[in-house]
Amino acid sequence: MDVVIEVRDARIPMSTSHPQMDSWIGNRKRILVLNREDMISTTDRNAWATYYARQGTKVVFSNGKLGMGSMKLGRLAKTLAAGVNVKRRAKGLLPRPVRAGIVGYPNVGKSSLINRLLKRRMCPAAPRPGVTRVLKWVRFGTDLELLDSPGIIPMRISDQSAAIKLAICDDIGERSYDVVDVAAILVQMLSRLPAVGNKALYDRYKIVTDGRCGKIYVQKLALQLFSGNINQAAFRVLSDFRKGKFGWIALERPPQIVP
Numbered sequence: 001m002d003v004v005i006e007v008r009d010a011r012i013p014m015s016t017s018h019p020q021m022d023s024w025i026g027n028r029k030r031i032l033v034l035n036r037e038d039m040i041s042t043t044d045r046n047a048w049a050t051y052y053a054r055q056g057t058k059v060v061f062s063n064g065k066l067g068m069g070s071m072k073l074g075r076l077a078k079t080l081a082a083g084v085n086v087k088r089r090a091k092g093l094l095p096r097p098v099r100a101g102i103v104g105y106p107n108v109g110k111s112s113l114i115n116r117l118l119k120r121r122m123c124p125a126a127p128r129p130g131v132t133r134v135l136k137w138v139r140f141g142t143d144l145e146l147l148d149s150p151g152i153i154p155m156r157i158s159d160q161s162a163a164i165k166l167a168i169c170d171d172i173g174e175r176s177y178d179v180v181d182v183a184a185i186l187v188q189m190l191s192r193l194p195a196v197g198n199k200a201l202y203d204r205y206k207i208v209t210d211g212r213c214g215k216i217y218v219q220k221l222a223l224q225l226f227s228g229n230i231n232q233a234a235f236r237v238l239s240d241f242r243k244g245k246f247g248w249i250a251l252e253r254p255p256q257i258v259p
């Protein structure tokens with residue numbers, strides 16, 4: 001690969017950053033993509049844009065569902081890797097297409113971004129993690145080749161808070177977490193987020209939060225809507241969050257900015 005396009009979930013850019021990514025990328029050029037930009041607020045987006053600009057990191061915000069950002073990504077990849085063909089020409093070799101590898105956690109939108117760029121459904125994309133299973137090269141025009149890759153997660157996620165956020169955002173498989181525990185933590189997180197708070201939870205479910213125990217809240221929701229089935233209640237809370245029923249909000253803000 002001449003350039004690596006690392007895709008992260010804009011709702012959780014830190015938790016979707018693989019601890020080994022830097023060592024894998026080495027000296028290759030990198031473009032950081034915060035996908036799902038439609039799932040965060042403008043304030044969140046600006047906070048992340050400022051943070052990365054201060055670090056001197058190139059970042060592209062994108063929407064893999066509608067295509068925003070994909071053309072910019074293609075252009076940037078070609079520009080960053082232009083040096084490849086300068087070197088080839090100097091050696092008397094013919095130019096070749098620039099090779100850009102798209103990497104990142106499962107379900108962050110890698111395949112969707114490629115499909116949007118190509119304006120064709122070349123790579124399978126679906127609303128669940130683990131859809132892409134093999135590496136696949138696809139050609140974009142005459143001068144860019146893109147590599148779609150299966151989502152990668154660390155063997156062990158030692159940071160529990162990151163693991164929970166990955167579960168909440170549907171970026172890891174359902175079989176790897178307890179849906180009730182995760183929904184209970186989500187209720188607590190939402191009740192503390194200024195952009196959501198207890199009122200938004202009450203408006204949606206007509207249940208008052210005690211601000212401490214998310215599990216009791218999910219149990220109450222189960223009794224109210226699902227004949228006591230706590231799993232179904234937990235799924236409802238998670239799916240409401242993922243559908244933006246509490247508003248579009250990031251679960252992570254840049255380190256130096258207090259949420």
Ligand SMILES: Nc1nc2c(ncn2[C@@H]2O[C@H](COP(=O)(O)OP(=O)(O)OP(=O)(O)O)[C@@H](O)[C@H]2O)c(=O)[nH]1
Nearest residue numbers: 036063064107109110111112126127130131132151
């Ligand atoms: N709302 C929204 N949905 C998106 C966006 N990008 C992708 N999606 C949706 O998210 C789901 C997952 O997208 P994929 O492109 O399959 O994700 P992936 O990273 O290739 O997933 P793996 O195959 O698990 O590695 C699909 O249902 C997409 O339609 C986005 O920017 N916004």
